Amino acid sequence: MALCLICGLFTLRFSTFINAVLSLTLLVCRGYSQEAPTKQIVALLGDDVVLPCSLERPVDVSDLQLEWARTDLIPGFIYVWEKNKENVGMKQPSYVGRTSLSSDKLNHGDVSLTLSKVQLSDEGLYRCFIPQLGQRSYVHLIVGSASTPVIKVMSNDSSRVVLQCESAGWYPEPELLWLDGEGNLLSAGPTETLRGPDDLYTVSSRVTVEKRHSNSITCRVQQRNTNQSRETHKHVPGNNDSHSETNYFIISPSSCAV
Ligand SMILES: *[C@@H]1O[C@H](CO)[C@@H](O)[C@H](O)[C@H]1NC(C)=O
Ligand SMILES: *[C@@H]1O[C@H](CO)[C@@H](O)[C@H](O)[C@H]1NC(C)=O
Ligand SMILES: *[C@@H]1O[C@H](CO)[C@@H](O)[C@H](O)[C@H]1NC(C)=O
Numbered sequence: 001m002a003l004c005l006i007c008g009l010f011t012l013r014f015s016t017f018i019n020a021v022l023s024l025t026l027l028v029c030r031g032y033s034q035e036a037p038t039k040q041i042v043a044l045l046g047d048d049v050v051l052p053c054s055l056e057r058p059v060d061v062s063d064l065q066l067e068w069a070r071t072d073l074i075p076g077f078i079y080v081w082e083k084n085k086e087n088v089g090m091k092q093p094s095y096v097g098r099t100s101l102s103s104d105k106l107n108h109g110d111v112s113l114t115l116s117k118v119q120l121s122d123e124g125l126y127r128c129f130i131p132q133l134g135q136r137s138y139v140h141l142i143v144g145s146a147s148t149p150v151i152k153v154m155s156n157d158s159s160r161v162v163l164q165c166e167s168a169g170w171y172p173e174p175e176l177l178w179l180d181g182e183g184n185l186l187s188a189g190p191t192e193t194l195r196g197p198d199d200l201y202t203v204s205s206r207v208t209v210e211k212r213h214s215n216s217i218t219c220r221v222q223q224r225n226t227n228q229s230r231e232t233h234k235h236v237p238g239n240n241d242s243h244s245e246t247n248y249f250i251i252s253p254s255s256c257a258v
Helices: 002-035 253-257
Strands: 039-044 049-051 066-070 078-084 099-101 111-116 126-132 135-144 150-156 160-170 174-178 192-195 201-210 214-225 228-236
Touching: 002 126, 039 049, 078 099, 078 111, 150 228, 160 174, 160 214, 174 201, 201 214, 214 253
Parallel strands: 039 135
Antiparallel strands: 049 111, 066 078, 066 126, 099 111, 126 135, 150 160, 160 201, 174 214, 192 201, 214 228
């Protein structure tokens, strides 16, 4: 009997607690839903990029105060527009000379910021804020770097060719794939990754190709977060033995060892 009473009390307490959590969650969600969802923008190292921010209605905002800031730095201002011109007073030093607004666009409610010569350290969350309108929106800038791989012939005898693929200057760390002429994945040696003092990655890998018949081998280097992919092809002529009609196959150092 006493146990049931405790159970009942507990259940009552618990449901009150859940209700409180639910209404708190609703409150918090409502608060956020008034803001536009964070936009993701990918820029490549050295590029110029536009961080979008605009009002729904094309009203002239050039007389208002406009603020662009990095949310992870304090004060983090990278562009402040005040009294119809830029106020460079509190600007983050690394952004000096690299940010601009278009006054033509400000006349139509478009506060999009151009950031030039993008650096790896520019990656982060940016806030566009118009204090007088209480208008706030966020852009997440992802910075990448990519370069075309180079294939070298490491050895070449009558039955097989060993190819090496190398690609320098990637960010973030990419993956390297070998493909045959039909786009099938080849098993190859492990990808070696080096990181330079500039924070960029160099990847390389070797594959052994049997010369059963002529083939076009592709080395593809790709990075998912930045949606970058670069590839290079190498033609491997087949030799003419008696087995030239049979299907070619590919072996790799790793599968040999197993
Ligand atoms: C990724 O890149 C491909 C080719 O460049 C493009 O067609 C595709 O729309 C991109 N996807 C995203 C999510 O950016
Ligand atoms: C391997 O050597 C042969 C003979 O010199 C040449 O014809 C062939 O193109 C070479 N293969 C590659 C992949 O360079
Ligand atoms: C190689 O194959 C081609 C086409 O099948 C043929 O014409 C040529 O005579 C062959 N060469 C040798 C050295 O067997």
